[in-house]
Amino acid sequence: MSETASKYEAPSSVPVGVDPTRASIARVYDAFLGGKDNYEIDRQVFEKVRATAPEARDLAWSNRNFLTRAVRFLTDQGDIRQFLDCGSGLPTAENTHQIAQRIDPEARVVYVDNDPVVIAHGEALLTENDFTHFVSADIFQPQDVLQSEVVQKHLDFTKPIGLLQVGTLHHYTADNGADLMKEYIDALPSGSFVAISHFLDPQTPEHSRLARRMEDVFLHSPMGSGSFRTREQILEFLPGLEIISPGPGKPGDLELSDMWWPDGPRLRPLSQVEQCSAAVVGRKP
Ligand code: SAM
Numbered sequence: 001m002s003e004t005a006s007k008y009e010a011p012s013s014v015p016v017g018v019d020p021t022r023a024s025i026a027r028v029y030d031a032f033l034g035g036k037d038n039y040e041i042d043r044q045v046f047e048k049v050r051a052t053a054p055e056a057r058d059l060a061w062s063n064r065n066f067l068t069r070a071v072r073f074l075t076d077q078g079d080i081r082q083f084l085d086c087g088s089g090l091p092t093a094e095n096t097h098q099i100a101q102r103i104d105p106e107a108r109v110v111y112v113d114n115d116p117v118v119i120a121h122g123e124a125l126l127t128e129n130d131f132t133h134f135v136s137a138d139i140f141q142p143q144d145v146l147q148s149e150v151v152q153k154h155l156d157f158t159k160p161i162g163l164l165q166v167g168t169l170h171h172y173t174a175d176n177g178a179d180l181m182k183e184y185i186d187a188l189p190s191g192s193f194v195a196i197s198h199f200l201d202p203q204t205p206e207h208s209r210l211a212r213r214m215e216d217v218f219l220h221s222p223m224g225s226g227s228f229r230t231r232e233q234i235l236e237f238l239p240g241l242e243i244i245s246p247g248p249g250k251p252g253d254l255e256l257s258d259m260w261w262p263d264g265p266r267l268r269p270l271s272q273v274e275q276c277s278a279a280v281v282g283r284k285p
Contacts, residue, residue: 023222026115032060055271062257062277070195080162086139087168097132142183160191170199171225178236200278241282254280
């Protein structure tokens, strides 16, 4: 580990491995999404959150649906042809490379994760795709990721890159996450984009209480991380970037994940849990 990297410490920096008695972020997330790649211990975390917030699944789906729309936007409108997807998670139906390569079959994606189950699934999925690669690394050690052989070989740092931190930074519990993100952003060329989704404390009396209750369950669960930050705290993760407008006629800002350029008109109100997930996209000038 490099000297710079040791400034950053997160509970998930030490992967839990395949120990069925320990919950992993990737497997818990899979349980929230209704997937099958999870153990009893992971489902227990999900059930505990659900006891506090019956619509708990929305927390994962708001996040995943934002990822789909953001990657489509970055490829189609932002002309991004290479992605660094930090904390990629277990493969689902619509993964970053599938979304981007639908628009350009030669769009490059480098996935980074440190969960052995994710790595095994990811490598199996990607063996037949020349433009998609996988790095096993700690996403909270930016220099380890940026200097890794795979990233150096497959991403061209003279051309804009789409950096994704979707559903990851709330697992970084220390308060120097802005420094960590600055290391990533400093390495990106002009015209690059950063997309973030994050658990939100919306700072309203009803939803703040719910956010803090969910946070308490996550932090005291066998998973051990999941911080609900305020909008100001989340915006600190994009130092020096121009924030993209999150919807028609809106100034550049962070938005509830479900309200960030939704696919169509809303016919039902947002659930309580959907009020606790935020998304933001920034562009490096
Ligand atoms: N980005 C995907 C999405 O939004 O659908 C997956 C999000 S999932 C909630 C978070 C992912 O980040 C998990 O796959 C987990 O293994 C990974 N992760 C968490 N901490 C990590 C770390 N320190 N290094 C690498 N990966 C990490």
